Amino acid sequence: MTKFTKISVAALLSSTMITSAAFAAPNVPEGTELADDQTFTYRVLDEHSSVDPQVVEDVTGSEIVRDLFEGLMNQDADGNLIPGVATGYEASEDKQTYTFTLREDAKWSNGDPVTANDFVYAWKRAVDPALASPYQWFMELMSIENAAAIIAGEMEPSELGVTAVDDYTFEVKLSAPLPYFPQMTTHATTFPAPQAVIEEHGDDWTKPENIVSNGAYVLTEHLPNERSTRERNEMYWDNENTIIEKTVALVINDENVALTRYLAGELDRTEIPAGQYPQLSEEYPDQATSFPRLCNYYYTFNVSDSGPEAFKDVNVRKALAMAVDRDIIVEKVMQGGQPPAYTFTPAAVAGFEPPALEWAGMDQAERDQMAKDLLAEAGYGPDNPLEFEMVYNTSDDHEKVAVALSQMWKSKLGVQATLANMEWKVFLEERGNQNFEMARGAWCGDYNEASTFLDLLDSDSGYNDGKYSNARVDELLAEAKTSDDTSPLYTEVEEILNEEMPVIPVYHYAGVYMLDTDLGGWPVDNVEQNWYSKDLYKIAE
Template sequence: MRMTQRLALAACLVAGSAKAFAAEVPAGTPLHPVQEIVRGNGTEPATLDPNKSEGRPESNMAVELFEGLVSLSPDGKVIPGVAEKWESREGGKVWLFTLRKAAKWSDGSPVTAHDFEYSFKRMVDPKTASQYAWYLGKASNVKNGRAIVEGKVPPSELGVKALGEHTLQITLEKPVSYLIATLAHGSLMPVPRKAIEKYGDKWTEPGNMISNGAYKLAERVVNERIVMLRNPHYWNNAKTVIDKVTFLPINNQSAEYQRYRANGIDMTADGGVPPEQLKQIRRDIPNELVTWPQLGTYCYVFNFRKKPFDDVRVRKALSLALQREVIAQKLVGTGETPAYSFTPETAEGYTPIEHDWQRWTQAQREEEARRLLAEAGYTKARPLRFELLYNTNEGHKKIALAAAWMWRRIGPVEVVLVNQEWKTFLDSRNRGQFEVSRYAWIADYNEPSTMLDLFHSQHGNNDGKYNNPQYDAIMDRAKSALDAAERTRLYQDAERILAQDFPTANVYHYSNRHLIKPWVKGYGHNPEGRILTRDLYIVAH
């Protein structure tokens, strides 16, 4: 059976044909003669290879330099990217994407369905060592995606196939109602096979890189700046306004703020608002502080392979002791909300549940935490000692100091803070070289599974190695559930299990927070936090 309905993310069977976004400048708006912008990126990206991207610093670069089958509007709606339309067949198990004939690489050569087939198969190939190798099989449910990652079948068997130059076929294990939303992820960009085969790992260097997004790489000085110029071969270049964007990897919020006040930055990185400067910001430049809810959770992850964090009493005690309201509202204070569950209530199609301990006073939580630690055998003569790992950032340091103080309040707890630069931090966490680590998960797409799948035992980013067969079974059922109400019930059941097992100590749900100069226009309130330079423009000032 062939389905050809209009795009509707709530439906299982979807066909795409929607407006493509770029900078939408209102008629009569006077533009600045120099369309250049400087943006913060938080830290130096570990890679510019989309297939190997892992965190927000890397994804920020991927979506500027490359464009996938679909993209996101300024407000986070799924829109056509390289694919101008799509349709499903066989009850939603087979999808056909029609690519734009105008889509080109930055060297002028055409972007084809073969490029997407190569990229997707490269990402799942164990030789690539992608931290998102799991994504196509787990999030998108692409045929053989999981089996390839598990080494059972070769990458060539992935359910992705070019049917000519401009038609890509994706075959699923089972229908997934939110498939299209998963395809906007930064790791699913096409990558240039000819450049990779010619330059190897150096293909991402300036002069070697070929990209298909609105911008192309012009310069990279590690730990200093990444400069991108407008890509004249981008299919929608006529509607791009910004000619040059420079990203600065500043991981010190105060330093970034000072540069912003000196007009050296037009838009700070997400989260680039130092809490100690909030009073001054709200007094002096209140209209430049821009915040809105974000689909993401800040937490601490416990390593189940390191004792005593295989003991739920220890995990629960540390979680109960955290004063979430204080951290979210006082220490951060830019719209964050206390996190009692891992999934933010703003996730599309999700109805949150309330846990028993959520209704307790903080004093009651701390009393129960003391009881649990004592029951686990910790005393003044035998204190609970562990290291708390976080990536270098003054905001993370302040939260870690506060958490350590809160944990010491409940009894004999001794915490050693360990900070590492971003790339080293990721490596330590991926290799399980931590006891308790700062963790954050920003949604890969707007649907609860993007949060809850993280705790599936087969998830590639399950760094704490949490493993509960009952939980896995519930999430596997949710994956193939086509009824929205049934999925919601399953997601709530999953959250209840997490509330019993405490694989993480959830702290707060993020807000997007930037300082943005008043002359920068075109951004929206994307719940995933993505602001694309192609959507921006600079008004006369």
């Protein structure tokens, strides 16, 4: 076994062990007076998908799950790996066996110890076809031995390459070395699950009256489409260093209503509505903030058998992509510091070098002319206008972007795009079942590596909603999982995507928030924005 004593995102490719010495409680500046009321209240756009670690599939749900449950590893304010339930790990010389040492003081909220068997159960549960986890593909991406065959129904979940060597030693066998494997253990799907509670209550196990969790908080209230509340877990191993007593997530579908409630003092954090950051940053310079995030915003074409015939023509797809004036979207519509996107993978991803794309260097007039020529070549024009429906989940910001895109296509190309919005869960289901023509998409990285984005366009990806398929892309992505130099592989994938345009990259995210001045500890330097309430604190005003 090889060992080391410090870990960071940059060091992951060459390092194999961490120690608990790097872990610390929230870093409250000396002399800071803490508020008497340690309640953190924030706004979410939609009802979360679930708080079951192996079922949750959305960002807001994952935020709640990171408070309720704790996995092997956590992240610090800069995105570096730090101990969670695991105090460290060792990797074999061939990097295909990882052995995690678990802390013996980790407990479930009912007082039971957290053991390696809880991870074995959870990971086998995640790949079990009977559960049909939306993120079972993630477990396959982790290269866990036999995961792919189990998910395909060819082997039993009991054959997954995970073992409880003893109560506090968890062993994982991989089918091939994966340089960023440790980073992936911060994802909710890999968190432990309480087998006895799940078997007793079934699908109802996540209700506040039933749930048992091992994170810094417990779920004490859930009113669907209204709010959820989590409060400190007295059994959490580091409870004495937790400051926030209660975290409340309020579902507010309208960004402007949320801003009004924030300004009235009802919220500690909310997203800034599109177009309002410049004014708010002048009025509230100590509260309005914008910083890079590891997320992309795009529209995907349905190129499956159920999709429109027009979208099977690459010239149509490229024409629509080129006619999008991204500078107008980010500078006039969003106005929050978002960078325009010409690649699917954000430039903020560690170690990723965006390829030089010819059309990205053109001015918009040149792109528009190319778009007109391509659409005409595909047989569309004034006598045969292109028509399709574009769908997005309900949100003022998403509507503004959709309206802007449809207007660009109409004025430049004569395209008739009909807009339709859907409630979040309906949208996810319809998009996942290819019941759309063009659909909004967005993805926030599950770990800081280009594959977390590009794997979405692998032929077998569970989130390849448009059913794009390219054998060379699949080959390159598979090769990247064991390569010491992934950059040329990812560059080639992006070049293929540029030629075939299965999606329209629009912009890459920025975190554009109003953050109350009495909220301390927000991790603005973590581009993944994996935040934990236990690392926050409220300052006396």
